[in-house]
Amino acid sequence: MNGNMVQALNQALEQEMLRDDRVVILGEDVGVDGGVFRVTEGLLQTFGDERVIDTPLAESGIIGAAIGMAVYGLRPIAEIQFMGFVFPGFNQIVSHAARLRNRSRGRFTVPIVIRMPYGAGVKALELHSESTEALFCHIPGLKVVVPSSPFDAKGLLVASIRSGDPVIFLEPKKLYRAGRQDVPDDDYEIPLGTAKVVREGEGLTIICWGAMVPQAQEAAEAVEEKGIFPEIIDLRTLSPLDHETIIQSVQHTGRALIVHEAPKTCGLGAEIAAQINEKALLNLEAPILRITGQDIVVPLPKSENYYYPSPARIVRGIKKTMEF
Amino acid sequence: MLQILNEKGDVKKDLEPKLSKGDLKKLYSFMVTTRVADTKALKLQRQGRMGTFAQSLGHEACQVGSAYALETNDWTVPYFRDLGTYVTLGFPLKYWYLYWMGNEEGMHIPKEFNLFTITVPVGSQLPQAVGLGLAANLKKDRIGILSTFSDEATSTGDFHEALNFAGVYRTPNVFLCYNNQYAISMPRSKQTASKTIAQKATAYGFDGVLVDGNDVLAMYVATQEALNKAKNGDGPTLIEAYTYRRANHTTSDDASKYRPAEEVEAWEKKDPIDRFRIYLKTKGLWNESFEKQVQKDAEEQVEKEVRDAEATPSPPIEDLFSHTYSDIPQKLKEQMDELKAGLNEDDQ
Ligand SMILES: Cc1ncc(C[n+]2csc(CCOP(=O)(O)OP(=O)(O)O)c2C)c(N)n1
Ligand SMILES: [Mg+2]
Numbered sequence: 001m002n003g004n005m006v007q008a009l010n011q012a013l014e015q016e017m018l019r020d021d022r023v024v025i026l027g028e029d030v031g032v033d034g035g036v037f038r039v040t041e042g043l044l045q046t047f048g049d050e051r052v053i054d055t056p057l058a059e060s061g062i063i064g065a066a067i068g069m070a071v072y073g074l075r076p077i078a079e080i081q082f083m084g085f086v087f088p089g090f091n092q093i094v095s096h097a098a099r100l101r102n103r104s105r106g107r108f109t110v111p112i113v114i115r116m117p118y119g120a121g122v123k124a125l126e127l128h129s130e131s132t133e134a135l136f137c138h139i140p141g142l143k144v145v146v147p148s149s150p151f152d153a154k155g156l157l158v159a160s161i162r163s164g165d166p167v168i169f170l171e172p173k174k175l176y177r178a179g180r181q182d183v184p185d186d187d188y189e190i191p192l193g194t195a196k197v198v199r200e201g202e203g204l205t206i207i208c209w210g211a212m213v214p215q216a217q218e219a220a221e222a223v224e225e226k227g228i229f230p231e232i233i234d235l236r237t238l239s240p241l242d243h244e245t246i247i248q249s250v251q252h253t254g255r256a257l258i259v260h261e262a263p264k265t266c267g268l269g270a271e272i273a274a275q276i277n278e279k280a281l282l283n284l285e286a287p288i289l290r291i292t293g294q295d296i297v298v299p300l301p302k303s304e305n306y307y308y309p310s311p312a313r314i315v316r317g318i319k320k321t322m323e324f
Numbered sequence: 325m326l327q328i329l330n331e332k333g334d335v336k337k338d339l340e341p342k343l344s345k346g347d348l349k350k351l352y353s354f355m356v357t358t359r360v361a362d363t364k365a366l367k368l369q370r371q372g373r374m375g376t377f378a379q380s381l382g383h384e385a386c387q388v389g390s391a392y393a394l395e396t397n398d399w400t401v402p403y404f405r406d407l408g409t410y411v412t413l414g415f416p417l418k419y420w421y422l423y424w425m426g427n428e429e430g431m432h433i434p435k436e437f438n439l440f441t442i443t444v445p446v447g448s449q450l451p452q453a454v455g456l457g458l459a460a461n462l463k464k465d466r467i468g469i470l471s472t473f474s475d476e477a478t479s480t481g482d483f484h485e486a487l488n489f490a491g492v493y494r495t496p497n498v499f500l501c502y503n504n505q506y507a508i509s510m511p512r513s514k515q516t517a518s519k520t521i522a523q524k525a526t527a528y529g530f531d532g533v534l535v536d537g538n539d540v541l542a543m544y545v546a547t548q549e550a551l552n553k554a555k556n557g558d559g560p561t562l563i564e565a566y567t568y569r570r571a572n573h574t575t576s577d578d579a580s581k582y583r584p585a586e587e588v589e590a591w592e593k594k595d596p597i598d599r600f601r602i603y604l605k606t607k608g609l610w611n612e613s614f615e616k617q618v619q620k621d622a623e624e625q626v627e628k629e630v631r632d633a634e635a636t637p638s639p640p641i642e643d644l645f646s647h648t649y650s651d652i653p654q655k656l657k658e659q660m661d662e663l664k665a666g667l668n669e670d671d672q
Contacts, residue, residue: 032582033509056479056515057446057507085445088481123375123426127444265655294659296648301375301426302638306663312670 001183006176008150008183009039009115012157013077015187017047020075023161026053026062027079027115036081037117037176059089066112067097075161076112083118083170084127090135097166098141110166113157117173118146119211120261120293121308123301130298131210131262136168137239137271143192144239146170148213150181152236155190163192172211195242197249201231204321205249207272208259209235212309216259219314228322230257238268246272247279254285255321259309264292286324291317325566326546327536331594333602341545345609351392351540352604353618355384355597358408360622361417364630365407365424369575373634377424379571380407382538385596386502386565387472388412389543393551394470399460401440401453401471405502405569409472413437417626421633428639446507447473447480450499454486457495457560468551472500474569476507478524479515487562491528496554498547499562502537504569509582525562537565538596541603568594641667 001011017023025040031054034041044052055062059080066076080086086093093114100108120129136144143165147153153171160167198213199220208216213234220230231249235242250256256276258269269290276288291309298307328339343351362381368374380387387408394400394413402409410420415437422430423442433439440456443449453471460467477483478501490497501521505512518524525532531553535546543565550561568591572579579588604610645660646652652660 028507029509031509034581036508036577054510054514056510057476058479058481060481061479087445088448125376125444126442264659294645294663295656296645299644300423300428300430303428303644304426306641306644313666316666316669 001185002180003150003183004177004180005147005150005153005171006037006039008154009157009171010041010043011183011185012154013040013043014046016158016161017043017051019187022073022075023077024051024053024069024074025077025079026055026066028055028057028062028081030054030079035079037173039115039171040079059085059087060092063089063092063097063114066114067092067100067110070110070112071100071108077161078112078114080114080116082128083116083132084130086114086116093136093142093166093168094139098139101141101165109164111164113160113167113169115169115171117176118170119172119174120298120304121174121211123304126300129304131260131293133170133238134262134266134268137268141166142239143167143237144170145192145237146172146210147236148172148175148210148234150179150183152190152196154183155188156192156236158187159189159192162189167192170210174211175214178214190236193237193240193242195233195235195237195245197231197245198234199230199232201229201253203228203253204230204255204257204318205246205253206230206232206257206259206314206318207235207246208232209238210261212259212261215309215311216314218311219318222311222315223318228318230318241272241275243275243279246275250276250280251283254283256284256288257291257314257317257321258288259291259314259317261293261309263295264290265295267292286321289317289321325534325536326542327539328541328545329539329599329603331599333599333606335603339545341541343544348604348607348609351388351544352597352600352610353621354388354392354408354412355540355600356618357622357625358384358388358411359597360619361411361626361629362407364626365421366575368421368630374421374424375426376574376576378405378574380405382568382570382591382596383502383504384408385540385600386500386537386543386567389540390470390472390500390547390563390565392544393548394468395551397438397465397467398551399438399440399456399467399469401449401456401469402442403446403449403473403477404442404444405474406472413439415439417629418632418636421630422636425633427633427636428643429636430633447477447482449473450477450482450486451489453497454489454493454495457490457497458493460496461493466555468496468498468554470498470500470547470551472502474507475501475503475505475512475521476510476515477501478521487525487528487560490560491530494557494559497560498550498554499560500547501562501564502567503564504567506569506573506583508573508577511583520564522562522564530560530562532562532564534564534566537567538594538599540596540600
């Protein structure tokens, strides 16, 4: 298939549901409507309303029910319509999904996927632009995954569905229809916990994920004329982090710039910087820099660009690091 | 179901409220203004001059009739589909347009309005509305609090927690549910197995009333009774306003995917404005020239508000950083300065 991220995700869902009848989908408007972003389009027609469940608006209900279904042997995929609306279900995620394995000494596990579109840059309303991935990464027991391309989206979603742990699967809605790519129709998995070097380079490693990957790529192209050729790592899994790929790259380049659209304070960038300090401090030729969202509420569309890390801001970060 | 005006505009005499001619004409003009402002917003959205928004088409009677029952000191806790409420409160529509245009200036709420912000997470405003009521009770203020929401909010945990509190503490709340039959694609029948939404109040220990939401008189009467009850210390009320969301959920939605056109057409015939026009006519309060005047006034008002909105620049960068905390911490100052310096650099 040559398709965009929405189509790749849709194919992954369909194929996994065909392959494994324990896989079920539940969420708001996922059935008749095919999801507000159309990721679940056509699945109700193929699999019926026992496996594709339109639920009332109740995030705690959706996630709590998914946990129960998982304990009973199913492989539920819960869709939260926007990341900003997960908070009524946060209790279920933090107090139960992440802990049941431990609480039952392995008797009960929670192999669920909680999919949610996240991120800014699409001129959306309040609470439709959040990227609070760090909140999830902070919780032991959760895996957190973010694709940045159609190919990765499919492979990562398949791996997430097959994983034995609760996976928070974040979909960068800015990239949903941003570009097409050849996506194999065959079944494939991208193992969770593996980052990918999406651009090989020298002298600087840019670490990013999701919708920041194309922003970083644009910035990297812009600095080529200055003789700077950054390496770019797309983390793909935010928890657990692929330390090896990060550290190897930084040992090779000697500099690191972390780009994320979430606010700076206690963002995942802080954790990554700490890891680099612990494992590659002596390789560093400049302080690790972060280019991030501001520590404010994501503004409404007209002012959103002041929040969002633009390629220009990333370029300034690159220069600052290189000129240190 | 409480109905005073039926679909044909016939009135139930014994239930007719004692409203002056001026009041009746105002109710009409507020509904027309709401329709005009809503239609204008849709046009602006289509032209790329406004962002995604939730249309109020068909909700004019439940919004206007209920808000008309409010007194100056009462509070309103709206949700995201409440244009007629703003119109009726006399709220400067400029701000409403600015908000949906994505301009932060639209988040201002002038001090003279006891009006809460627009809440985006469905249902989450309801416990806060109860908090307003608890505080008013504590301060011995004789006020009512009108909070609006639609059918799907009743599926949330917050709805339950709010109404439970309200019942326990007998807060002066009026919970007004616009049962418009849909939550995006979810029909009301799949949201709750309850026969009515109004009946849910029984479980919380207070009254629930089912009202024809396309009948502005019934909406006014039911809301006023509930507000009076609240102010007399007789506790909260849940009102279910039975209506229909005739437009798409928002301008990003395509409702033809999940509901038949005939259903929408059937509800067009129950239009709240048409019905009230017939009533005014039989009372001798409506003629062509009145209609023209109302339309003209509405259009002029709306055009002016839109002009003012479009002439309002987005706030300066400082403004984006200054409403996060009571002060601006050092880290935010640094981020703001860095942003400004960067933007200057880009300009050069
Ligand atoms: C907690 C939460 N979950 C999901 C959403 C996304 N969403 C926005 S409106 C809506 C449906 C709301 O239906 P209803 O409450 O009946 O209001 P109506 O649109 O009919 O006015 C949904 C699911 C949201 N805003 N908040
Ligand atoms: Mg509704």
